[in-house]
Amino acid sequence: MSDWWIYRGTADPHDGIDRLPSPPPWRTFEGGPPMEIDRDTMASGRRRHSLAATYQVDEQAVELVNTALYLRRPLLVSGDPGTGKSTLAYAVARELRLGSVLRWPISSRSTTRDGLYRYDAVGRIEEASAGLKVDVDPGRYMRLGPLGTALAPYRVPRVLLIDEIDKSEMDLPNDLLDVFEEGEFEIPELARIADSHPAVRVRPADDGPAVTVVKGRVECRAFPLVILTSNREREFPPAFLRRCVRLELEAPDQTRLAAIVDAHLGTAEASAAGDLIEAFLDRRDHGGLATDQLLNAVYLISTANGHAPDSRKHLAELVLRNLSGES
Structure with a gap:
């Protein structure tokens, strides 16, 4: 420092x-x-x-x-x-x-x-x-x-x-x-x-x-x-x-996104959110996404316990929508 x-x-x-x-x-x-x-x-x-x-x-x-x-x-x-x-x-x-x-x-x-x-x-x-x-x-x-x-x-x-x-x-x-x-x-x-x-x-x-x-x-x-x-x-x-x-201010990379999720939602959620972060980064590169959308997705999935992987993907789709309006 x-x-x-x-x-x-x-x-x-x-x-x-x-x-x-x-x-x-x-x-x-x-x-x-x-x-x-x-x-x-x-x-x-x-x-x-x-x-x-x-x-x-x-x-x-x-x-x-x-x-x-x-x-x-x-x-x-x-x-x-x-x-x-x-x-x-x-x-x-x-x-x-x-x-x-x-x-x-x-x-x-x-x-x-x-x-x-x-x-x-x-x-x-x-x-x-x-x-x-x-x-x-x-x-x-x-x-x-x-x-x-x-x-x-x-x-x-x-x-x-x-x-x-x-x-x-x-x-x-x-x-x-x-x-x-x-x-x-x-x-x-x-x-x-x-x-x-x-x-x-x-x-x-x-x-x-x-x-x-x-x-x-x-x-x-x-x-x-x-x-x-x-x-x-x-x-x-x-x-x-x-x-x-x-x-x-540049968009946060994978490491910083994990740190943001950890700071807001806890280490357990951050550890489990690797696939969501990767999906978020892929979508962000092809159209606007804001970091709070990732937080919303991680929170939604972490509170909807007991769902199968396909349901996990569906829940993420609900909030990870490009800001340009494109799907």
Whole structure:
């Protein structure tokens, strides 16, 4: 194991993040005062946090996660569906005790502002029309998004998962560059009232404590570990790629598949699953299959005790169907 690794890929929680060296001078941020998080919380994504406990990661992925941590750069993780791209974020958060993962699922309608914050202008107008005092607490009409929350001045980096960035409109990756470079952003609705409300408390995307926004600006202290996933459905601009650490997750081979089955279902099931793994690999080579389909097949067969070999094959056929829709 390399001595410089902060994230080790062992799945055993530890405080290694506390020995992360200072950032490069060009990646130093000065937001504050520092905010604390519940570093062991799993308030969101409980199922994924559970999967993270058995996540199998190779040395290349460990090295590139650490590279992103050291350089305070986003990590772009590309690979076929089912290779564990999203689960990697939960595995890192669990091992380094970085609290709940902030997840931003991307669609073709996603904008940078969606990730930064939401402003309930309609609610404010309705309350003003009802004669309520809407300027007493302007923060009540706002909530930070996953990206905006990750850029709050936390003492340790938050883990932000930007899931399936390749589904976005063409401009979104470039729009994110300025936010990633500066480590801060402005909320215009609060900047306009900074003279009367210089400090406004705004709810984060998760269940953590409110974030104090000073003069309409949010600035990070510890740059978040940003993990962007891509199914390779599009290409990204060179300027975007240049600012990311890039990881290609390859489909697991026979040895890793056996280790995955062992981690999830136990050694006995892994030992008995040799033929299923071979069938899975053969089908995967001729059309898309995801690793969780293999786990489903092994589980189904292991719980359907007493069946003949032909029934075993039939049960496997039920779930080992190519993602392309072909039989």
